Amino acid sequence: MSLQAKLCAKVVQYDRNFRRRAGDRVRIIVLYDTQLADSRHAAFALKYAFDELGDIAGLPISPLLVEFRDAVGVRSRVDSEAAAIVYLTPGLGAQVPAISGVLAGANVLSVSALSDDVKNGIVLGFDLVSSQPKLWVNLSAAQRQNVAFESQALKLMKVFR
Amino acid sequence: MTRNKSWLLVAALGAFWSQTAQADGASELEALLDQKVVTAASKSAETADSAPATVATLTAEDIRRYGFRTVAEAIRFLVPGAILEEQPGGSFGSRSVLLPFDFGSHVLVLVDGHSINNEVDGSADLGSALGVPIELVDHVEVVLGPGSVLYGTSAMFGVVNVVTKSARNYRKLKLTLDAEFSRQYRAAAGAGREFTLFGSRGEFTFGLEHIEMHDPLAITPEYVGNDAYTGVPLRTRSDGTSGGVWGGTWNNNLNRVTAGYGKVSLGHFQLAVRAGHDRSNDPTSPFDFDAPDLGYHDRWLSLDLQFRRRISEPLELRLRLYGDELRRDVRWRSSAAQYCLPGQFDGCVSESRGGAEGLGLDAQARIDWVGNGTQSTLVGVDGRIRNVQYVSDLTNARTGANPGSTAYYSEIDPILGAYAQHVAGFGRHVTLNLGSRLDVHPDTKAALSPRAALVYRAWPGSTLKAIYSSAFQAPLPATLAFAQPLLVVPPDHLASERVRAFELTYEQRFATQTLHTEFFYSRWADMVELVQLSATELDRAKAEGRLLSFIPRAYQYRNAAAIESYGVTSQWEGSLVDLRLRYALSFTEAFSRARRSQGADEELGGSPALMIRARVSYDLGEPWPTLAVSSVFSGRVLAYNIDAGGYSPPATVDPRLVLLGNVSGPVPALLPGLRYRLGLRLATGAESAYAIGAVRAATPENPTPVLFPLRRFTLLAGLEYSFE
Numbered sequence: 001m002s003l004q005a006k007l008c009a010k011v012v013q014y015d016r017n018f019r020r021r022a023g024d025r026v027r028i029i030v031l032y033d034t035q036l037a038d039s040r041h042a043a044f045a046l047k048y049a050f051d052e053l054g055d056i057a058g059l060p061i062s063p064l065l066v067e068f069r070d071a072v073g074v075r076s077r078v079d080s081e082a083a084a085i086v087y088l089t090p091g092l093g094a095q096v097p098a099i100s101g102v103l104a105g106a107n108v109l110s111v112s113a114l115s116d117d118v119k120n121g122i123v124l125g126f127d128l129v130s131s132q133p134k135l136w137v138n139l140s141a142a143q144r145q146n147v148a149f150e151s152q153a154l155k156l157m158k159v160f161r
Numbered sequence: 162m163t164r165n166k167s168w169l170l171v172a173a174l175g176a177f178w179s180q181t182a183q184a185d186g187a188s189e190l191e192a193l194l195d196q197k198v199v200t201a202a203s204k205s206a207e208t209a210d211s212a213p214a215t216v217a218t219l220t221a222e223d224i225r226r227y228g229f230r231t232v233a234e235a236i237r238f239l240v241p242g243a244i245l246e247e248q249p250g251g252s253f254g255s256r257s258v259l260l261p262f263d264f265g266s267h268v269l270v271l272v273d274g275h276s277i278n279n280e281v282d283g284s285a286d287l288g289s290a291l292g293v294p295i296e297l298v299d300h301v302e303v304v305l306g307p308g309s310v311l312y313g314t315s316a317m318f319g320v321v322n323v324v325t326k327s328a329r330n331y332r333k334l335k336l337t338l339d340a341e342f343s344r345q346y347r348a349a350a351g352a353g354r355e356f357t358l359f360g361s362r363g364e365f366t367f368g369l370e371h372i373e374m375h376d377p378l379a380i381t382p383e384y385v386g387n388d389a390y391t392g393v394p395l396r397t398r399s400d401g402t403s404g405g406v407w408g409g410t411w412n413n414n415l416n417r418v419t420a421g422y423g424k425v426s427l428g429h430f431q432l433a434v435r436a437g438h439d440r441s442n443d444p445t446s447p448f449d450f451d452a453p454d455l456g457y458h459d460r461w462l463s464l465d466l467q468f469r470r471r472i473s474e475p476l477e478l479r480l481r482l483y484g485d486e487l488r489r490d491v492r493w494r495s496s497a498a499q500y501c502l503p504g505q506f507d508g509c510v511s512e513s514r515g516g517a518e519g520l521g522l523d524a525q526a527r528i529d530w531v532g533n534g535t536q537s538t539l540v541g542v543d544g545r546i547r548n549v550q551y552v553s554d555l556t557n558a559r560t561g562a563n564p565g566s567t568a569y570y571s572e573i574d575p576i577l578g579a580y581a582q583h584v585a586g587f588g589r590h591v592t593l594n595l596g597s598r599l600d601v602h603p604d605t606k607a608a609l610s611p612r613a614a615l616v617y618r619a620w621p622g623s624t625l626k627a628i629y630s631s632a633f634q635a636p637l638p639a640t641l642a643f644a645q646p647l648l649v650v651p652p653d654h655l656a657s658e659r660v661r662a663f664e665l666t667y668e669q670r671f672a673t674q675t676l677h678t679e680f681f682y683s684r685w686a687d688m689v690e691l692v693q694l695s696a697t698e699l700d701r702a703k704a705e706g707r708l709l710s711f712i713p714r715a716y717q718y719r720n721a722a723a724i725e726s727y728g729v730t731s732q733w734e735g736s737l738v739d740l741r742l743r744y745a746l747s748f749t750e751a752f753s754r755a756r757r758s759q760g761a762d763e764e765l766g767g768s769p770a771l772m773i774r775a776r777v778s779y780d781l782g783e784p785w786p787t788l789a790v791s792s793v794f795s796g797r798v799l800a801y802n803i804d805a806g807g808y809s810p811p812a813t814v815d816p817r818l819v820l821l822g823n824v825s826g827p828v829p830a831l832l833p834g835l836r837y838r839l840g841l842r843l844a845t846g847a848e849s850a851y852a853i854g855a856v857r858a859a860t861p862e863n864p865t866p867v868l869f870p871l872r873r874f875t876l877l878a879g880l881e882y883s884f885e
Binding site for chain 1: 189191195197208221222330529532533535589
């Protein structure tokens with residue numbers, strides 16, 4: 001989780017719209033399923049990792065743990081918190097199509113701890129191949145969510161179209 | 162140096178440091194993506210720089226890029242400090258310590274966490290008999306340094322964990338053909354697929370391979386004199402034509418392996434199966450030269466069922482039920498009466514049959530006390546029951562008459578291990594890892610294997626580690642049972658071998674460059690060796706009927722040796738041009754001495770004090786190929802398997818450099834899914850340090866030992882096709 005947080009913090013700086021979206025601080029919604037121990041554990045570990053990082057490109061980080069109830073609730077929290085990033089913990093795979101649907105048109109980067117979710121509409125996902133982290137990006141979802149990664153970063157990612 | 166010049170130097174260094182330390186953001190992202198996540202060092206996922214051990218990770222990409230055909234070959238070229246002999250069945254060593262004839266019994270080899278070390282003699286093969294097609298390998302973690310703290314016996318040199326691919330990275334049906342021209346041919350097939358069953362996500366992967374090796378060897382003939390029993394020239398061929406000479410062309414250097422590995426997972430469960438058989442002739446046998454149908458025949462089957470579930474936020478549970486079945490038959494023939502029992506004038510056939518069945522359960526719990534991984538405890542219990550059998554016979558080569566087994570072992574043993582490890586993080590800078598394991602093995606005292614590791618990150622990219630670790634090797638059934646009334650009496654009692662090691666390592670990463678240096682020191686105690694009996698002991702053994710009365714000398718396995726080793730390894734590794742250009746340079750300089758109960762301190766045979774590795778590769782981008790060259794240089798080594806003081810000056814092998822060039826890529830515009838590789842291996846020197854044949858000391862006819870021949874030139878090629 002610590003490595004994922006560092007990667008997320010680094011990658012997000014290559015989004016041309018990141019600073020405008022973040023404003024004075026980077027609000028990160030960490031979404032978890034309260035019924036799943038794996039999801040709760042990952043959420044707390046991610047929050048801690050982001051707290052330890054402290055800032056992204058000089059902007060202080062405010063991670064916020066949000067329990068998943070429904071996709072509409074996710075969109076309303078993203079809007080009300082002015083979140084720059086919404087981070088899905090493992091266990092929310094079945095909800096991804098609905099979540100990515102409600103996030104269309106929102107100005108937010110969606111990230112998942114699992115690369116499988118990228119196929120279903122999450123913008124950025126992580127994978128571990130041969131013990132090394134890999135980044136997956138869904139360009140169509142990125143466009144819908146007003147995320148525009150620079151080519152420098154895109155060439156280091158696996159692209160799902 | 163004048164003051165002005167020194168200030169200029171400082172300024173230049175400062176500018177260089179500023180540039181490299183403040184690399185652009187893309188380089189920092191590349192550096193994060195270049196980090197390795199390992200699991201073998203502490204049985205949990207962590208970055209390699211945080212692990213409580215020195216871990217080298219070999220990726221599938223490294224294996225493909227440099228054209229390695231086995232895990233052994235990849236380790237030999239890529240892992241600083243590792244020693245892997247080139248001859249078939251060659252031993253594994255590290256940091257200038259090599260134990261001849263241990264056949265991998267002092268390194269723990271895991272496949273997806275399942276030990277493949279043979280229960281009879283502890284051996285483990287990282288070459289063609291690993292039983293996992295190389296295409297199925299996702300990555301290999303090599304943990305150098307004693308590793309019994311979590312794994313128990315055998316991990317004295319360290320732990321090698323071969324991790325296989327998930328279906329996500331091994332989709333489609335793949336077929337592979339590759340060749341080491343005029344020596345070895347291999348065919349492999351595999352597939353992987355993800356699926357959903359009963360609402361749960363699942364996947365399977367499997368791989369099968371068949372290898373045929375036929376490599377005639379030119380072995381320098383040596384004069385072996387007359388048969389001590391019959392007085393006629395020693396017969397070294399079954400047709401009696403040798404005339405007291407051993408050597409020539411060993412035509413029957415054959416090896417045939419058929420093996421497979423598969424894994425299926427569904428929800429929280431995973432089942433892995435590994436099976437195969439390996440038949441090989443052995444040209445290192447000192448008995449009949451080039452005899453067909455002799456050597457080793459191994460068969461193995463292992464099952465491993467794992468369950469993993471997070472029970473609550475702080476508590477994760479893992480259970481592993483595992484079973485193994487293996488059979489090993491070793492067969493030699495001697496046409497010389499002096500190697501046989503009285504009355505076997507026409508020679509004899511030695512047959513050793515070993516086997517083991519085992520069933521075990523490893524249960525472990527991980528508690529994350531504060532929910533963020535900074536304070537976590539791992540506790541586990543690993544118990545198994547094993548049934549080991551070993552019997553050895555010397556039968557009359559002409560009549561088949563068997564006067565009775567010369568060695569016999571049959572035991573059903575429980576083996577129990579309990580381990581605990583706590584990881585404590587103190588802020589961003591300090592992590593402390595403390596652990597220990599207690600093992601109870603039959604026939605020996607309980608073994609406690611502690612480890613303590615302190616990791617300190619002073620500034621970004623830097624890691625300083627101080628590590629103390631220990632390991633043991635419980636006495637092996639094949640050693641406990643080994644007896645031969647002409648030469649060897651069974652041991653009275655054997656204690657576990659032990660090693661303790663200290664390491665101090667420093668790593669600095671800046672952008673995509675990494676500099677790593679480690680200082681190490683290890684002490685090995687109670688090492689098991691064959692020791693010659695004193696005159697009194699010889700007489701007593703004869704009186705007790707354990708030796709034949711006319712035997713002039715005999716040996717026994719004892720805890721008789723200690724080893725001390727220290728040295729340094731340093732490596733520069735990096736990449737440029739968007740990770741297309743990759744390179745590394747490393748050296749290991751180490752000193753080791755053996756102290757024996759009989760004789761003075763001496764240098765270890767087969768262990769080079771100096772090893773240098775270098776590699777470079779460039780990915781031109783598809784459809785163009787990837788070009789790669791890897792190399793390993795070994796300094797002078799002392800020959801082994803010879804009598805102490807047998808050669809004056811001591812027999813040595815000159816430094817050896819091996820280069821492996823590889824070109825790989827898609828077959829351009831011909832067939833989507835078809836990939837090729839072409840390789841060339843060149844080596845200086847044509848001998849290993851392993852003395853073979855029957856002569857163990859200088860004679861007027863044989864002033865130098867005969868050493869196992871190695872190839873200087875090999876052409877390699879391969880094709881892989883992935884079906885859509």
